[in-house]
Amino acid sequence: MPSIPPIVNATLQAVVFSATSNIIAQALTAYQKDKPFTLDTVALTQFVLFSILSTPPNFLWQEWLEDTFPGHTPDTTSAPSTKAKQEPKEITRVFTTSSGEVIEKKILSRPPSPSAAEETKRLSTIESRTNSPSSKLNIRNTACKFLLDQTVGALLNTIGFIAGLGALKGKNGEQISAAIKNESVSMIVAGYKLWPLVSIISFTLIPFQWRLAFASLVGVGWGVFLSLAAGGQ
Incomplete structure (x- = not known):
């Protein structure tokens, strides 16, 4: 119903x-x-x-x-840090030159994340409606x-x-x-x-x-x- x-x-x-x-x-x-x-x-x-x-x-x-x-907005002073989730990851890419030489390169890659404005608005809306203890x-x-x-x-x-x-x-x-x-x-x-x-x-x-x-x-x-x-x- x-x-x-x-x-x-x-x-x-x-x-x-x-x-x-x-x-x-x-x-x-x-x-x-x-x-x-x-x-x-x-x-x-x-x-x-x-x-x-x-x-x-x-x-x-x-x-x-x-x-x-x-x-009510997220309390950034008491909220757990999310930096670990945002740490860039090291990945290895293999390239082949025009002469046939194989080269390995290590590069840093960061997963895509929503824009800061969208994330802030989403969190603010949720916090304001639930009155979560993690908000102020x-x-x-x-x-x-x-x-x-x-x-x-x-x-x-x-x-x-x-x-x-x-x-x-x-x-x-x-x-x-x-x-x-x-x-x-x-x-x-x-x-x-x-x-x-x-x-x-x-x-x-x-x-x-x-x-x-x-x-x-x-x-x-x-x-x-x-x-x-x-x-x-």
């Missing part, structure tokens, strides 16, 4: 967590207004549909960050990922959320543009109270294959906030 592709698995997880957070948000809203709880299936469907549409791009974004800036945290790459995720990623996610939910609710372009202008900054500032810490923990302590699940779990609480915010749109 074929395994579920990681991007599909991540989307399914996001759907479950987003549905949970939206239901919790609706229950909190009913409690705050002192009204009996009645599930708004339209709002729930909109929130879930947005998760289905937004999770694949986010998955690809995180994958690109990790591929471009591997969080790459501070520079981790800082680059963090900065990109908290600037470009945060901005695109916020605009995507406001525009996506607005479109699903039937708003026109002018209304969506106004919402982006009025709500983006406050939503990003609110996000900075949570997601920078989550990103640091994720990039430094959580293996790559578990980062989306970790973010989704934390995202339940954030999803409650987004659901409450979306309810006011």
Whole structure:
């Protein structure tokens, strides 16, 4: 039986967590207004549909960050030396001159090896995904990922959320543009109270294959906030 592709698995997880957070948000809203709880299936469907549409791009974004800036790279100070494998070998070649004289020459031969760039990229990818004890945290790459995720990623996610939910609710372009202008900054500032810490923990302590699940779990609480915010749109 074929395994579920990681991007599909991540989307399914996001759907479950987003549905949970939206239901919790609706229950909190009913409690705050002192009204009996009645599930708004339209709002729930909109929130879930947005998760289905937004999770694949986010998955690809995180994958690109990790591929471009591997969080863990081979520790050359502790890794065993591979010089013995690269030692040139002495072989004997026999040549015959035009006069018929046989000459033996000893030459050095080195087996072909992949380019340094390809090998480094391959090792970096493997190490970053397995979090091997023979690797170490790459501070520079981790800082680059963090900065990109908290600037470009945060901005695109916020605009995507406001525009996506607005479109699903039937708003026109002018209304969506106004919402982006009025709500983006406050939503990003609110996000900075949570997601920078989550990103640091994720990039430094959580293996790559578990980062989306970790973010989704934390995202339940954030999803409650987004659901409450979306309810006011």
